[in-house]
Amino acid sequence: MSFRDDFDTVIPRHLVIAMAVLLVAALSLSLFAWHMRKTVASAPVAAVDTRPLAPPVAGPTERVTLFVAHDEDGTLRAESAQIPMPSGRQQRAEELLRALVSHYLDKSSPHVLGAGSEVRSVFLVDPGVAVIDVNAAFADTHRSGVLVEGLTVASLIHTISANTPGILKVKILVDGKERDTLAGHADLSDFYDVTAVNQLTTQLQPGQ
């Protein structure tokens, strides 16, 4: 009996053909995947889109107080700003924080945030709950440190609570999701108690 006879006896022809087809398909897919990977690798990486997510609000301006962090002496200072403010309570809160963040995006800012940092939205939920949703770049490019992260958190929360009466607790989300910390230190897993943050804000006043 020849080897060929034995082979034919053990594996029917249709199975051999099926296995050959599968092998060819696997090889073709591998080549295709390799080609795609090469194409993606050689494609130019798109620059970070630093444009704001929402167009600037037009209309009557209003004087508001922003609580701006200063890294040099680790303080939080009240600064007056004239910004366009919509009429809705939630939209006002959003514009307020967007104005604060745009202040930090300026190169001459006393507390620089990474390029592309943005407040995506603010939700005001009854009773007394504010949810601030920042984008991924805000957290990913944030500098790490207990004080530097604490300054950002205190600045956001104190600015929104001082200008929007009735807020008792604040939650910070990153890209719509809960995150453990801002950049390795400031806890984002719980709701912030506005009263407790006010204590931090007082400690961060110049001269304290």
Next chain:
Amino acid sequence: MERGERQDARAGRPRDSRQEAGATLSSKRLLWRFMVVILTLGALFLSGAPSEKHLSVYSLAANYSLPLVQREGREYVGLLELLEPLGKVSAKSDGSRWRLRYNNAEGIFQASKTRARVQDRDTDLGGKFLMENKRGLVPVGSLSSLLPRFLGGPVSLHEDSNRLFIGSAATHFTAALAGDNPPKLVFHFTSPVNPSIATEPGSLRMTFSREPLVGPASPTLTFGSKAIPSASYSEGNGSAVVTVNSTIPVMATFGNDGRTITVAPTAAGAAAQSAAPTGTPAAGSSPTPGQAASPVPVLTPAPQVPAARRYFAVVDASHGGDDHGETLSSSLLEKDVTVALARSLRQELESRGITTLVLRDSDANLSLDQRAIFANADHAAIYIALHAASSGRGVRVFTALLPFGGDDRGPFRSWTTAQHATLPLSQATASAVVGELQKRQVPVRDLVAPLRPLNNVAGPAIAVEIAPQGSDVSQLTAPDYQQLVTSAVATAIAANRDQLGAAP
């Protein structure tokens, strides 16, 4: 051609339907075997690496463990990492040559060579010296001859169990029965211990990973008790294990500040012991069908061991492992600075008579929850988390900024606000630390921070973030600056020892 047969055209011989069925069956079996082999290989691949081996090092300065790597059929360890917690050490690589300096001793190693020159004398390594990413790796077996040259003192290597004892670091123990009814087995240790304890039917196992426990002359101890007949000592993968064999449910309790462990029957075990016949059945009695002649214990896990305070202070080197913390400079990570600070603070505290546990003494991953659990389980009088930063000037001392809500329920404390009850004491301690730093002319601030795990610690807890006094980040690694800060922290804690010690 007969019915039921057909002619195979190529082979020119008949094949009946049974042959055909057999052929199909064989091919199916072949395919099945092929699939089983593929699945097995896949499972092996996905099962991941085997459990990591490590070397436990015990010395009077520090107890720590290091990962071992398998190379050339031997276990290797990084020599620089091994000596780092023991003294001042530096290494320099020049091509295939690696020069290591420990305090005043110098060693020269050559990649792929089995001999090294330490203190101008040749030493056999028992295997090749390896260099990987400028790390010098030596066979574990060579440590017993290599380390005495560097350290100038004796070392004892338990190679089979990967345990290394430097100098006179060793904890001995004795075990003796106390009382008959119920019997108690009392272990006395020469220094405080805190083993992990597990029970299983017929035994209670105490695993000592951090203590330099050494065994008695005989690995098996017998006590002549029916309830607790024997105990045995064994070592493996960097740990020592004492197993108590028992015929009734037993539990362990700590005493004498962790120097004594008493193994005694649980309430159910004691009842079973007193109700059970002690030897042969009483005259006239006989076991009923289906009932055993001797008591068959139903063992349940021992209740939680009431923990005594073993360490007054728990020092937490924040970050570690995959969590680098802040990248302070291109060559300096926060996680490395915090370990150095933690070691310095431990030295300062212990020199003031304060027992101290450093939670992370190597580059290990430790979750925030684990850190709080360690501090809470030890009932530490003070928990100190250490951080380092490049921004700002001087030192910041933080207490917890508690999150909203998290009300306690009856006797249970909320995990997120566990710090609530002791926050005033934490703030008093922080103020004391600030005062000491001010005395030393170090710029310092006293703040609250949303920083875990401060809010999860049930006892007094503070965090200290150290930034350079000027703009030079390298000051964070300067021993004199580190000591300036850690000595101030230790002095403040020592001054508040009575107040902190009285905390629940």
